[in-house]
Amino acid sequence: MVSDDMTTLGTEVACAKINLALHVRRRLANGYHDLETVFAFLDCGDVISAGTGSDIQLAISGPFSGGLSNKDNLVLEAAHLLASHAKVETGAHLTLDKRLPVASGIGGGSADAAATLRLLNRYWGLQLNLSDLAKLSETLGADVPACVLNETSCGKGIGQNLVPIKNGPLTGCFGLLVNPLVPISTATVFQQWDGMDRGALSGTDPILAAIAGRNDLQKPAETLAPVIKTILSKLQQTDAVMARMSGSGATCFGLYRTKKQVNAAEKMITETLPGAWTMVGGLK
Structure with a gap:
């Protein structure tokens, strides 16, 4: 110590x-x-x-x-x-x-x-x-x-x-992180991935390509922690520019233009999913 x-x-x-x-x-x-x-x-x-x-x-x-x-x-x-x-x-x-x-x-x-x-x-x-x-x-x-x-x-x-790369259209955004406090093994999520190549990121602007893209680990993670789907559904009801699961989960995020929007989204999440962990920060 x-x-x-x-x-x-x-x-x-x-x-x-x-x-x-x-x-x-x-x-x-x-x-x-x-x-x-x-x-x-x-x-x-x-x-x-x-x-x-x-x-x-x-x-x-x-x-x-x-x-x-x-x-x-x-x-x-x-x-x-x-x-x-x-x-x-x-x-x-x-x-x-x-x-x-x-x-x-x-x-x-x-x-x-x-x-x-x-x-x-x-x-x-x-x-x-x-x-x-x-x-x-x-x-x-x-x-x-x-x-x-x-x-x-x-x-x-x-x-x-x-x-x-530059943040481009996401410059100045705020992020809301939401985790159901269900730990998920990265190795297990990858094992559940179906092995299908659904294509590359496309377009000349990498941020716009990412917004239009996907997380291929989301579906396998949802089979291990179905609450992920619930969290994303809640985030999609807010003013988020985009909402998605991060990495192998179970944390999901929403990105917002203003501090008022992100704070309102966090309030809604904590009221409707009281067992979830949240954190708010600015996009670097």
Whole structure:
């Protein structure tokens, strides 16, 4: 555990990731899947803090800290990976404030690992650029490089071939995240996918293509958690520019033009689905 007298020297938000679209094209021989996706990020999520320490340690707090290990955790893997890469001999006492549900399709551990890399890069004075950090992070998971870049981008391959893009027609939007507090295994959702290639993202504007696109994991996720369909039905009754499930679920999102619209949507969701978790943030 991190001692009570630890001096906190920096924090970093592990921004919630949403997939504006997620097209699964084919299963690869290595067990991964060939994807086309558009990643976007909200300006809220978990929070990583770093303080002085002679070694690398992790403490976990927050509403979703229960059951998480402070020994076997992607945050520690990221910290040790960066320390080894940069030959850092000093430590850091890390704290993860876990505000996002676990196994929820919005980055979670990937975003935590990415935020750890950004924070320790700054804390240790390494001055690596984000592209270098993203490349380094590839072994930590398919979504980690996108979470390191922390900006709207098109992802291909297993999601690690990234091209940053502008938010275009979604600039200035607010996002509402809704999760039924039903954890879903990404591996199980992919196993339930029917293997059918329903086509690529199409069009010259990637944001418009994403809005017109789909999440191919939504149907298999709904078989595991039918409440996802209920949440999406509720979101589609609001003023959302778009509403979709993110990643492998079970979190769904709606994007809104104004703060008034997103707040009204959150109020409706909490009143009609009182057991659901919600979070509101701005689209980065």
